Amino acid sequence: MTKLSVNINKIATLRNSRGGNTPNVVQFAKDVQRFGAQGVTVHPRPDERHIRYQDTRDLKPEVYTEFNVEGNPIKSFMDLVLEVKPTQVTLVPDAVDALTSNAGWDTIKHKDFLTEVIQEFNSHGIRTSIFVDPVLEMIEGAKLTGADRIELYTESFAHQYSLGNEKAIIPFTEAAELSNEIGIGINAGHDLSLDNIKFFKDNIPGLLEVSIGHALIAESLYLGIENVVQMYLQRLK
Ligand SMILES: CC(=O)[C@@H](O)[C@H](O)COP(=O)(O)O
Numbered sequence: 001m002t003k004l005s006v007n008i009n010k011i012a013t014l015r016n017s018r019g020g021n022t023p024n025v026v027q028f029a030k031d032v033q034r035f036g037a038q039g040v041t042v043h044p045r046p047d048e049r050h051i052r053y054q055d056t057r058d059l060k061p062e063v064y065t066e067f068n069v070e071g072n073p074i075k076s077f078m079d080l081v082l083e084v085k086p087t088q089v090t091l092v093p094d095a096v097d098a099l100t101s102n103a104g105w106d107t108i109k110h111k112d113f114l115t116e117v118i119q120e121f122n123s124h125g126i127r128t129s130i131f132v133d134p135v136l137e138m139i140e141g142a143k144l145t146g147a148d149r150i151e152l153y154t155e156s157f158a159h160q161y162s163l164g165n166e167k168a169i170i171p172f173t174e175a176a177e178l179s180n181e182i183g184i185g186i187n188a189g190h191d192l193s194l195d196n197i198k199f200f201k202d203n204i205p206g207l208l209e210v211s212i213g214h215a216l217i218a219e220s221l222y223l224g225i226e227n228v229v230q231m232y233l234q235r236l237k
């Protein structure tokens, strides 16, 4: 079964825009779990443009499904994750000023660093995932770091699929087949949506988790959050 992890970054974006506590990030996380989401994802960036480090601490006792914390493993992020001990940490090679995540790790070039970071989190019982492009050598490299899972960076698929190019799924299917063969779990995320999620899921053997935020929150503005969560769950069956 592919689990739906709702990324709530954009709820924090809306909250921060007025400086108060509306919408309440913790209440939203409780609600999406009540509506059926099997996980909550946050990406506390160094500039805290949306999810703050304190949000991550506040969410921990309220996330009874799976708690996935994403970020570039700079020291402050490492310290936060070791303090909070979420279900899973997803390592993302974002530059501090990146508008959003825009590339996967070079797991060959950064093998030693990633191996050390993965070992640190794994030794504390935190499941580890590495954000990668669907490049077979990068997936083999992720396996060598000791990571439990990869997260396939799906922006290229989502963009091409929106243009009608279904063949964009091919590298992702091949990446999943290799992942299953070498024994590393498969997550996926970035720009997944109601339009593309069923086609994606149907072509990725062994997909364990999708983390979806931007499109899901935008869709919820029109369709309602409870309805949208149910729509994703229906498409992921
Ligand atoms: C790793 C990934 O693709 C998403 O979690 C992304 O980091 C979302 O970040 P923003 O919500 O800041 O765009």
Ligand SMILES: NCC(=O)COP(=O)(O)O
Pocket (backbone or CB within 6 Å): 007, 041, 070, 151, 188, 189, 190, 191, 192, 211, 212, 213, 214, 215, 216
């Ligand atoms: N890891 C992907 C994620 O958490 C959400 O990405 P997006 O749906 O906001 O593009």
